[in-house]
Amino acid sequence: MTTLSPEQQAIIDAPLDPLSVVACAGSGKTLTAVRRLIEVRKRLGDHRGRVALLSFSNVAVKTFQSKYQALAQNLPAGIGRDRIEIDTLDGFITSNILRPHAYRTMGTTRTAFLVMGNEPFLKRFTFKVSYSLEEESHPLCITKMHIGLQTEDVCFYYANNNQKVALDTAYALNIVNCLGRNGAYTHNLGRYWCHRVLSEQPAILRALARRYPHILIDESQDINTLHQAILEQLMKAGTKISLIGDPSQGIYEFAGANCDFLTQYEQRPAIKNYALTRNYRSVPSIVELANNLSGRSDTADRAAPETLPGAFFIAYKNENAERERLVAAFGAAVLAAGLKRQCSAILCRGRGDLLNELSGNAPIGQGLVKGFAKAAILRDKLQDYLSAFETIASCVAGLLADPPDNLVAMITRPASYPEARSLRREVWKFTRNQDTGLPSALLAAKSRWHTLLLERSRNFLALLQDRFDLETADNLGRKLAKTKLLDAPLMVGGDLVTAQDARIRVDTVHQVKGESLDAVLYLAARKDVVALLGGVKTEEGRIGYVAVTRARNLLWLGVPANSLEELRPELLSRGFQEHLLSPSHP
Incomplete structure (x- = not known):
C-alpha cells in the first residue's frame, strides 16, 4: 500500500x-x-x-x-x-492515574506496584470458592480474580480457562482492599483502582x-x-x-x-x-475465506501471486512424530513458495496447551521447580525469553527469606523501577545463559537438569545476597525438590520445530493478534476447527478467524485425522483446499 x-x-x-x-x-x-x-x-x-x-x-x-x-x-x-x-x-x-495517584484511594503510603501472582507475600491473600455445592472450596490465585461492571455495580468473578465462578462482592472487596493497603494490584485490579x-x-x-x-x-x-x-x-x-x-x-x-x-x-x-x-494483507483466496467465516464482503487489494498461495487443510495424527512431520512439511512449503520462515508462525489455541504439547505432556516438577522447568521450555522451545525472564523473577522471589513485596515488579518493570537495573541484569543473565544459569531443557530432567539447577541457584542466590542484600530462604533443597520430574529431557520427543525450521516461530493465536505473517500453520483440535467453521458469533470462532487472517500468502489448518471425514465437506465449502501430507515426507 x-x-x-x-x-x-x-x-x-x-x-x-x-x-x-x-x-x-x-x-x-x-x-x-x-x-x-x-x-x-x-x-x-x-x-x-x-x-x-x-x-x-x-x-x-x-x-x-x-x-x-x-x-x-x-x-x-x-x-x-x-x-x-x-x-x-x-x-x-497506569502512568497517568495508578502510579501517581492511586495510593491515596488505596489507603497506602507507598506507590502502587503490580504483582505477577507468584510473589511470596501473596500467600496471605489466596482465597477460596466452591465450584459447586457438592465440591470443596479450593485456594485460588489472586491474579485470576476478574472484575466487571454490571450497570453501575461492580462484580467479581474467578476465571480459569473457560470456567467462571461468581464471587461474593463483600468477600472479594475485602481481599482487594487488603491488597490495596499493601500497595499491590494485579492487571485486573489496577483498572478497578483507576476507576475509583x-x-x-x-x-x-x-x-x-x-x-x-x-x-x-x-x-x-x-x-x-x-x-x-x-x-x-x-x-x-x-x-x-x-x-x-x-x-x-x-x-x-x-x-x-x-x-x-x-x-x-x-x-x-x-x-x-x-x-x-x-x-491489503492477504491474497484473494484467504480474504474470500475470511469473508465466508465472518459474513463480511471485504475486498482484496492484492492479486494472487504465481507461487502456490491460499488456504489449505491437512490431516495429522496427534502424535509427536506426526506433528514433527507436519511441521517439517510446512517449513518446506514456506520455502517452496519463496516466503520467509522468520516471518511465519505455527499457532496453537492456548499457552497451556502449547506448553503441554511441547513438553510431550511429561511431568515437569512441582512448585518452584515446575516454574523453572516452565521457564526452560519457554526459552528453549518457544524462544520466548521475556516470559521465561518473568517466570524466573517469580521463582527467585520464592527462594528468598523475606523479599520486598514489590520485588518481582522491580525486576520485570524497568520503566517503573530504573534503580533496579543491576538486579534486573543479573536475572536476565541467569535466564539467558544455559551454561551458567538456567540449564538447557534438552538435559535429562531428574538427574542432570535438576542437579545443575540446584547448584546454579545456590550460586545465583549467593550473588544476590552479596550484591543486593537479598537473603536466601532456609531449606533450599526442599524448595527445589525433584518431585514429579522424570529422568528424561523436559522437551520430550525432540524439538517441535526442527533445526531446519528453527526460525519458524511457535506461539498462541492471542500472541500474534495484530501481526501480519507470510505463512501460518494453525495446529487445531477438533473443537477449534468446529468453532472456526461456525463463524465469528462465538469467542472460539473469532480466535480461529484471527488465526486465519494473520496469513498474508499461505495458510495451513492442521485438522485431527480422526475428524477429517466429518469436517471435510464444510472445510471445502468454506473455501479451504485439501492438502495431503505425503507418508514419505521427512
Missing part, C-alpha cells in the same frame, strides 16, 4: 469529533491511525493538550511508534510533535481530560467493562474518544471484553461513523 484509499483519507480528514471506525483485518489501520493522530494534533494548533493513540499490545505500540517517527521527520516543528503519546491503554492509565481514583478524586479526572482532549484507541473490540467505565469518565469530563477496531477479532471475552462498546458506539448521536473494507 503506497497511497491512501478514499476510505482512509476520509478518516484522516474527518472533523475533530469522536469517531467510530470498524475495520477489516489487514486494512491498513496502523497507517490510518497514525496519520489521523498527526492530523488531530496539527489542527489543535497552539493548544497545549496532548493527543494519545492507544492499543492493547506492546507489539502494536512499537509499530505505531515506528510509523509515527518515520512520518514525523517531515513535519513542521510548530504542530506539537512532542505533544503526542503512544502507549497501551493499560500503560496509559477518577470517581473519588475528581480533580485528577478534570486535569487528565484537559491534558488529553483527544484519545484514539486501536483494537477497540478488546475494551472490557472497566476500561469502558474509565473512558466514559473521561468523555463526561470532556475528552473526545475515537474507537478503531474489528468486532470479528474480539478474542478477550474471558477478560470481560465483549465488543459491545465498539459495536454500540456508532449509535451515539455525537459519533461520526466510518469503515475500512479493503484488505
Whole structure:
C-alpha cells in the first residue's frame, strides 16, 4: 500500500469529533491511525493538550511508534510533535492515574506496584470458592480474580480457562482492599483502582481530560467493562474518544471484553461513523475465506501471486512424530513458495496447551521447580525469553527469606523501577545463559537438569545476597525438590520445530493478534476447527478467524485425522483446499 484509499483519507480528514471506525483485518489501520493522530494534533494548533493513540499490545505500540517517527521527520516543528503519546491503554492509565495517584484511594503510603501472582507475600491473600455445592472450596490465585461492571455495580468473578465462578462482592472487596493497603494490584485490579481514583478524586479526572482532549484507541473490540467505565469518565469530563477496531477479532471475552462498546458506539448521536473494507494483507483466496467465516464482503487489494498461495487443510495424527512431520512439511512449503520462515508462525489455541504439547505432556516438577522447568521450555522451545525472564523473577522471589513485596515488579518493570537495573541484569543473565544459569531443557530432567539447577541457584542466590542484600530462604533443597520430574529431557520427543525450521516461530493465536505473517500453520483440535467453521458469533470462532487472517500468502489448518471425514465437506465449502501430507515426507 503506497497511497491512501478514499476510505482512509476520509478518516484522516474527518472533523475533530469522536469517531467510530470498524475495520477489516489487514486494512491498513496502523497507517490510518497514525496519520489521523498527526492530523488531530496539527489542527489543535497552539493548544497545549496532548493527543494519545492507544492499543492493547506492546507489539502494536512499537509499530505505531515506528510509523509515527518515520512520518514525523517531515513535519513542521510548530504542530506539537512532542505533544503526542503512544502507549497501551493499560500503560496509559497506569502512568497517568495508578502510579501517581492511586495510593491515596488505596489507603497506602507507598506507590502502587503490580504483582505477577507468584510473589511470596501473596500467600496471605489466596482465597477460596466452591465450584459447586457438592465440591470443596479450593485456594485460588489472586491474579485470576476478574472484575466487571454490571450497570453501575461492580462484580467479581474467578476465571480459569473457560470456567467462571461468581464471587461474593463483600468477600472479594475485602481481599482487594487488603491488597490495596499493601500497595499491590494485579492487571485486573489496577483498572478497578483507576476507576475509583477518577470517581473519588475528581480533580485528577478534570486535569487528565484537559491534558488529553483527544484519545484514539486501536483494537477497540478488546475494551472490557472497566476500561469502558474509565473512558466514559473521561468523555463526561470532556475528552473526545475515537474507537478503531474489528468486532470479528474480539478474542478477550474471558477478560470481560465483549465488543459491545465498539459495536454500540456508532449509535451515539455525537459519533461520526466510518469503515475500512479493503484488505491489503492477504491474497484473494484467504480474504474470500475470511469473508465466508465472518459474513463480511471485504475486498482484496492484492492479486494472487504465481507461487502456490491460499488456504489449505491437512490431516495429522496427534502424535509427536506426526506433528514433527507436519511441521517439517510446512517449513518446506514456506520455502517452496519463496516466503520467509522468520516471518511465519505455527499457532496453537492456548499457552497451556502449547506448553503441554511441547513438553510431550511429561511431568515437569512441582512448585518452584515446575516454574523453572516452565521457564526452560519457554526459552528453549518457544524462544520466548521475556516470559521465561518473568517466570524466573517469580521463582527467585520464592527462594528468598523475606523479599520486598514489590520485588518481582522491580525486576520485570524497568520503566517503573530504573534503580533496579543491576538486579534486573543479573536475572536476565541467569535466564539467558544455559551454561551458567538456567540449564538447557534438552538435559535429562531428574538427574542432570535438576542437579545443575540446584547448584546454579545456590550460586545465583549467593550473588544476590552479596550484591543486593537479598537473603536466601532456609531449606533450599526442599524448595527445589525433584518431585514429579522424570529422568528424561523436559522437551520430550525432540524439538517441535526442527533445526531446519528453527526460525519458524511457535506461539498462541492471542500472541500474534495484530501481526501480519507470510505463512501460518494453525495446529487445531477438533473443537477449534468446529468453532472456526461456525463463524465469528462465538469467542472460539473469532480466535480461529484471527488465526486465519494473520496469513498474508499461505495458510495451513492442521485438522485431527480422526475428524477429517466429518469436517471435510464444510472445510471445502468454506473455501479451504485439501492438502495431503505425503507418508514419505521427512
